[in-house]
Amino acid sequence: MLYLIGLGLSDEKDVTVRGLEAIKKSERVYLEAYTSILGVGKERLEAFYEKDIIVADRDMVETESDAILERANEVDVSFLVVGDPFGATTHSDLLLRAEALSIPYVVIHNASVMNAVGAVGLALYNYGQTISIPYFNESWRPDSWLDRIRENLSLDLHTLCLLDIKVKEQSIENLARGRKIYEPPRFMSVPTAIEQLLSLLPPSLNGKDTATATASDPDPSMTDDRSPLTPTPTLSPCLDPSQTLCISLSRIGDPSQTFVSGTLEELSHLDEDAFGGPLHSLVIVGKRFHALERDFARRWAVNKESWDRVAREVYGVRD
Amino acid sequence: MLYLIGLGLSDEKDVTVRGLEAIKKSERVYLEAYTSILGVGKERLEAFYEKDIIVADRDMVETESDAILERANEVDVSFLVVGDPFGATTHSDLLLRAEALSIPYVVIHNASVMNAVGAVGLALYNYGQTISIPYFNESWRPDSWLDRIRENLSLDLHTLCLLDIKVKEQSIENLARGRKIYEPPRFMSVPTAIEQLLSLLPPSLNGKDTATATASDPDPSMTDDRSPLTPTPTLSPCLDPSQTLCISLSRIGDPSQTFVSGTLEELSHLDEDAFGGPLHSLVIVGKRFHALERDFARRWAVNKESWDRVAREVYGVRD
Numbered sequence: 001m002l003y004l005i006g007l008g009l010s011d012e013k014d015v016t017v018r019g020l021e022a023i024k025k026s027e028r029v030y031l032e033a034y035t036s037i038l039g040v041g042k043e044r045l046e047a048f049y050e051k052d053i054i055v056a057d058r059d060m061v062e063t064e065s066d067a068i069l070e071r072a073n074e075v076d077v078s079f080l081v082v083g084d085p086f087g088a089t090t091h092s093d094l095l096l097r098a099e100a101l102s103i104p105y106v107v108i109h110n111a112s113v114m115n116a117v118g119a120v121g122l123a124l125y126n127y128g129q130t131i132s133i134p135y136f137n138e139s140w141r142p143d144s145w146l147d148r149i150r151e152n153l154s155l156d157l158h159t160l161c162l163l164d165i166k167v168k169e170q171s172i173e174n175l176a177r178g179r180k181i182y183e184p185p186r187f188m189s190v191p192t193a194i195e196q197l198l199s200l201l202p203p204s205l206n207g208k209d210t211a212t213a214t215a216s217d218p219d220p221s222m223t224d225d226r227s228p229l230t231p232t233p234t235l236s237p238c239l240d241p242s243q244t245l246c247i248s249l250s251r252i253g254d255p256s257q258t259f260v261s262g263t264l265e266e267l268s269h270l271d272e273d274a275f276g277g278p279l280h281s282l283v284i285v286g287k288r289f290h291a292l293e294r295d296f297a298r299r300w301a302v303n304k305e306s307w308d309r310v311a312r313e314v315y316g317v318r319d
Numbered sequence: 320m321l322y323l324i325g326l327g328l329s330d331e332k333d334v335t336v337r338g339l340e341a342i343k344k345s346e347r348v349y350l351e352a353y354t355s356i357l358g359v360g361k362e363r364l365e366a367f368y369e370k371d372i373i374v375a376d377r378d379m380v381e382t383e384s385d386a387i388l389e390r391a392n393e394v395d396v397s398f399l400v401v402g403d404p405f406g407a408t409t410h411s412d413l414l415l416r417a418e419a420l421s422i423p424y425v426v427i428h429n430a431s432v433m434n435a436v437g438a439v440g441l442a443l444y445n446y447g448q449t450i451s452i453p454y455f456n457e458s459w460r461p462d463s464w465l466d467r468i469r470e471n472l473s474l475d476l477h478t479l480c481l482l483d484i485k486v487k488e489q490s491i492e493n494l495a496r497g498r499k500i501y502e503p504p505r506f507m508s509v510p511t512a513i514e515q516l517l518s519l520l521p522p523s524l525n526g527k528d529t530a531t532a533t534a535s536d537p538d539p540s541m542t543d544d545r546s547p548l549t550p551t552p553t554l555s556p557c558l559d560p561s562q563t564l565c566i567s568l569s570r571i572g573d574p575s576q577t578f579v580s581g582t583l584e585e586l587s588h589l590d591e592d593a594f595g596g597p598l599h600s601l602v603i604v605g606k607r608f609h610a611l612e613r614d615f616a617r618r619w620a621v622n623k624e625s626w627d628r629v630a631r632e633v634y635g636v637r638d
Contacts, residue, residue: 013336013337013340014335014336015336016333017336017339020336021332084434086435086437086440092611092614096611096614099618106574107438108572109328109333109430109435111325111403111431115405115431116405116428118403119405127448129444129447130444130446132444151474155448155470155474157447252428253427255425292412295415296414
């Protein structure tokens with residue numbers, strides 16, 4: 001049997017009882033180590049499971065899946081994934097390959113940031129598509145994720161932004177020379193994500209120009225057929241840094257988890273340390289935002305007064 | 320300490336090790352029993368935890384939260400929620416009340432259908448807002464959820480539809496007479512959800528009229544600036560029952576979990592039994608649909624030929 005097991009978010013004790021039982025009886029245990037990280041290392045997991053763990057990088061999963069699946073129709077094999085097994089990537093390839101080899105499989109689910117983001121207090125129903133913000137470099141500045149945020153905002157929906165991680169990457173030189181030397185892992189911080197976001201906005205919105213929209217501007221997206229439960233907005237949050245609320249989250253599910261709320265502009269002025277250790281994520285708040293949610297997230301606000309003011313003037317939140 | 324603990328999706332062993340430890344040391348253990356259900360009853364949980372459980376209905380959580388929080392700054396109290404603690408409802412009220420009483424709290428996350436839906440093989444990134452389909456009755460046929468599905472489809476996004484559950488509901492007569500007599504619990508099935516959906520469509524689309532769109536109709540939503548990764552569609556899935564793909568899921572995370580894939584029309588003709596036991600959910604597939612996803616979900620197709628045909632002709636999926 002192949003067990004595809006989610007490890008949850010933080011440490012060795014976030015595995016489920018069902019997942020732990022499967023690991024304990026497995027002959028081989030693999031850990032997928034390229035889409036996310038736990039707050040603890042492989043050694044802590046090995047000590048807790050009393051099992052050796054084979055770290056599976058992207059190469060191994062994509063090109064050596066038959067080694068992972070070897071004899072899995074005779075013995076139990078566990079394939080561990082941080083978060084939920086279907087969170088960052090669906091691992092459909094591995095499962096279809098197992099099926100082709102007549103290997104039965106069981107999926108053991110767990111929390112991932114995709115649902116644990118509920119902890120910042122915004123109803124999960126009001127999130128649109130989740131996006132990933134990739135690292136920019138000199139020659140590559142992909143920006144389609146910004147369109148996805150705008151699509152969500154146009155429907156008044158929140159956006160969970162997952163920030164890039166670079167694990168076991170080679171420099172262009174090492175890659176070209178075929179040297180298996182890897183760069184240190186990098187985890188994008190909230191300030192980097194916001195800096196990249198602001199760099200893509202037109203000059204009038206990225207702080208390089210002083211002519212910004214004011215709260216008295218009419219909202220072109222306002223229509224009359226809104227549900228009565230939706231607060232009447234006075235201005236649409238269009239990623240104007242001073243008028244767009246967001247909430248950062250770091251190490252969600254860990255005792256050291258840290259949330260920070262404020263406008264994009266306020267968060268852009270904070271040191272990286274203010275956001276807690278990696279991994280960081282960022283929620284861009286859409287207009288389906290209610291008084292209780294405002295109050296819940298105000299507890300982490302950089303400036304409680306401006307949090308309430310923007311919620312009222314831009315998002316139309318009423319008590 | 321107040322522990323807000325997700326129980327996951329299926330049975331007593333889906334709790335995390337961290338969650339189980341918290342329950343074991345708690346003086347009182349509450350189970351929130353109105354937004355979802357596990358596949359096992361309270362007795363199984365009590366035997367596994369070796370603890371008595373107090374079932375907390377909506378009334379209790381909303382009006383007697385101080386009883387739940389009593390002395391929680393001196394002893395440990397666990398509040399258990401099926402799925403993730405922030406899945407169906409954020410429980411922000413309870414947490415803000417705890418904070419007002421200077422009671423520290425810890426959230427222990429777990430899987431919920433909001434992320435476990437990844438098991439049907441569609442990338443979680445390509446889901447839009449999640450919706451709930453409520454039971455219709457003679458006098459109440461709310462339909463705003465249909466607009467939400469259309470919003471998602473307009474962005475080519477999938478929709479996870481959660482189906483209504485009615486637990487501890489009173490009949491209007493019993494409510495009027497103040498009699499605390501409750502109706503048997505009801506869990507909406509996929510056929511009921513699809514029947515309600517079809518009843519809201521215009522006659523040309525709900526099967527009451529034979530003039531339906533054909534695959535050769537031009538797609539008005541087609542534009543030229545699509546990302547090269549998005550397949551070129553030939554027809555937009557506009558909830559036409561014969562041209563909209565969907566995937567049902569029941570008892571996700573349980574050994575008895577059942578997935579069925581096909582067009583809305585195909586699923587509408589199946590018996591309720593075909594979908595497995597409650598709880599049911601339904602995914603409406605949007606156009607960000609790829610060949611590997613088609614192959615993954617084909618395994619559960621009512622009719623593999625029409626699954627592939629609609630994927631090709633309506634969704635533009637290419638190999």
